Amino acid sequence: xxxxxxxxxAKVLNxxxxxxxxxxxxxxxxxxxxxxxxxxxxxxxxxLDPGLxxxxxxxxxxxxxxxxxxxxxxxxxxxxxxxxxxxxETREMLLEVGCWCAQGxx
Numbered sequence: 001x002x003x004x005x006x007x008x009x010a011k012v013l014n015x016x017x018x019x020x021x022x023x024x025x026x027x028x029x030x031x032x033x034x035x036x037x038x039x040x041x042x043x044x045x046x047x048l049d050p051g052l053x054x055x056x057x058x059x060x061x062x063x064x065x066x067x068x069x070x071x072x073x074x075x076x077x078x079x080x081x082x083x084x085x086x087x088x089e090t091r092e093m094l095l096e097v098g099c100w101c102a103q104g105x106x
Contacts, residue, residue: 016051017042027083028052029050029069038072046073048099057093067097074098 008045013023024045025037029052037043048069053057082094085102094102 001005004096006036006040010037012042013043014042017044029065035072038076038078043078045079047081047083047103053082053084053094056097057090063093063097066099070098 001024008106017023020042024047025041025043026047027049028046029049038046046069048066052066052069056066058065070080072073072078080099082090082099082102084104085091085094086104091102094100
């Protein structure tokens with residue numbers, strides 16, 4: 001039987017990183033993309049979930065979480081991409097919290 005535990009996944013991803021492969025965590029900000037992955041896998045990049053990004057426009061707690069994630073990313077250092085950015089208001093908010101890279105839905 002094949003056992004896929006977080007420790008096994010981290011070991012495989014870290015082997016790939018040692019060979020020069022860049023690792024990204026997609027949809028960061030959802031349950032399955034946890035802070036533990038940042039420590040155990042140490043990816044090259046995180047892609048922020050569109051739900052977290054859009055919620056930060058109107059919810060101060062979500063904006064604080066977004067700012068905290070960006071601060072962690074800068075300190076590691078990780079490339080960070082905000083996903084689902086479709087309008088100027090969202091782009092301006094991201095610039096205010098220190099996220100300079102974004103992608104739209106398509």
